[in-house]
Amino acid sequence: MSAVALLLVVPLVAGFVSLGLRHARLLHGINLATMLLLNGALAAVMSRVLREGTIQAFHNLILIDALSSFILLIIAVIGLVSSLYTWSYFEHYRTQGDVTPARMSRYFFLFHMFMFAMILATVANSLGVLWVAIEATTLATTFLINFFKRKTSLEAGWKYLILCSVGITLALFWTVLMYMSSVRAAGGIDATLNLSDLMGIAAQLDPHVVKLAFVFILVGYGAKIGLVPMHAWVPEAYSEAPAPVVAMLAGVLETVAVYAVLRSKMVVDAAVSPGYAGNLLIVFGFMSFGVAALFILVQRDYKRLFAYSSIEHMGIAVIGFGIGGAMGTFGALFHLLNHALAKSLAFFAAGHVQIRFGTREIGEVRGLFKVQPLTAAALLTAALALVGMPPLSMAVSEFSVLTSFTKQVYASDTVHIGRFMTVTVADEVRNLGLIVCFLGMAVVVFGGFMVRVVGMVWGDPPDRLKRGETWGLGQVAFVVSMGALIVLGVMMPDSLKKLMDLSVTTITMR
């Protein structure tokens, strides 16, 4: 079987097999094996993309180019570390007797369906299938968020389901409009929603339709990314869901939603002037960055703190894609990878802290270094990465996004804010203003974040707590993620560099 087919079949099969099993260790084992197999299949697919370029398979239903394989890489790697962590995490709840084997088997079923939907979204050629897959991720994860069946997690799951489902139906409206326009351009009912076809006829698409469509798509998938003002579900879902699930939601699902926006941005850019979609992205990105920075300042709950930091970093990535150009796009892509690594690490550490301290209040967690040294190191590394501290890799990507402001000069010098307001400013003044804003918000985040995390890791812990790590596979996940963040900050492997360069070329179409 080809590697492409394996990518889709493996999680599907693993999901249904898990549904029939009741043995916890076996379930975990199958999960790990699945992730290893996925990583293997991905390596094969990636090397083929690097060698031969875009892969199209199964009657053009599947399209894998450099960009898809880069997103697949994030899905597979974070999937693997999450699975390592899952083993330690649920070991605790299993020994406590909180989680029955039947619920474990349902958990893994949903988890594999979630993986399947994300992979399908990334490899689908049709924008319609992309939509279907993203909606499927919502349906698969809502019960994962509600896994512990607390009153609050029920509430979080319901809000997540309603907000994301409704938000995403807006994006479906966009798909409809785009299809309508393509029906006209292709002249009849032979039109498809396939990316490979749409890019070819993009210049003939109707600009009115495409512009209207992009507003809907940004609001729709934006809800899934967690952009302000559609972010209400993010802190609630992230604070209620089990840690490995949050790591996947924050690290991977948001990335896949950004991918959906990127794909449509490519079509829109080809159909109308490139500034249009970019400016909308910049506005939403700055809004998310700013609002998240303010909320980070007032957080008392460390899981919510990390949730708002997710909104902030998605804002930064979206700004990078909005500015565009080789620099901005590269920075934003790299930021997606770094954010996935750092944020999953942060939530893994947070999960261990919550198990040991039994609280989500930042004020009640002290002296983590004396209680769980490795967890404390992981938490600190993740926090340092998230505030953009060199030499961790996130500093590199954040700096690239910031630098791209100066590199990119638009053909038009107007900023469209919404539909009704148009501000005309000189490029230099605008760029300078944006850079100052960006740096100001970054400083606010730095202060708010470090004060809290430093308070958690140093000091003397409460006496009642057991000292020492509970060793397990979770610690392997810590070490892997920490290592990746440090290594990527100093050097980048050649194949990754090449893959990202190719992705940048795909997005900017140069």
Added chain:
Amino acid sequence: MVIHPDLGSQLVNLCSALLLLTCFAIIAQRRLSACVDLFALQSVFLAVTAALVAFLTGAHHIYIAAALTVVIKVIILPRILKAVIERLNVKRELVLNINIPSSLLICGALVILAFYITQPIISLGFLLTQDSLAIALSIVLIGFFIMIARKKAVTQVIGFLVIENGLFLGATAAAYGMPLIVELGVFFDILVAGLIIGVYTHRLQDTFDSVDTSKLTGLKE
């Protein structure tokens, strides 16, 4: 049998208008089970529209969409919703955030807004029916309004399904239906969403002893 093209587009317009009319009926309705019936009726109109478009354009795959609409939206989903209502015993009056007369006025304004937004597209005049896209957007907006203005979890579900109906009308009447694989996927998603929301309303009832979503206030800053 050959239908004159003008007559055909008039018929599609008529059906689209009937869909919009049922939206207003849902807004004006105070009883929950009647809302579900009206949603089923709306889905019947949607299926008829789809079949009509399939007949007029010769795009046979739209017949499949029409059949699926009947099975899922006219039969299965209303049954699930009725069962939920039966079990929860919430047949009594709806809890309204906004009273009925002002709701109707707001929805009227939403229809005007939808026509205004889609004007530049409609005037291009390449569609089978020119107004169906505007009507589809109106239905989507009214669906959103239902979700905001009505408090019960079940009514929010009806709002969600009304939005989906609007989108489907847009897809069939304005773009001759989506590619078959997309349509099948969308139906699958809607069906699963319906089932999941059904499970949720049970759990909400058990946990909060109410399906009034305004009681979901445990999570705050």
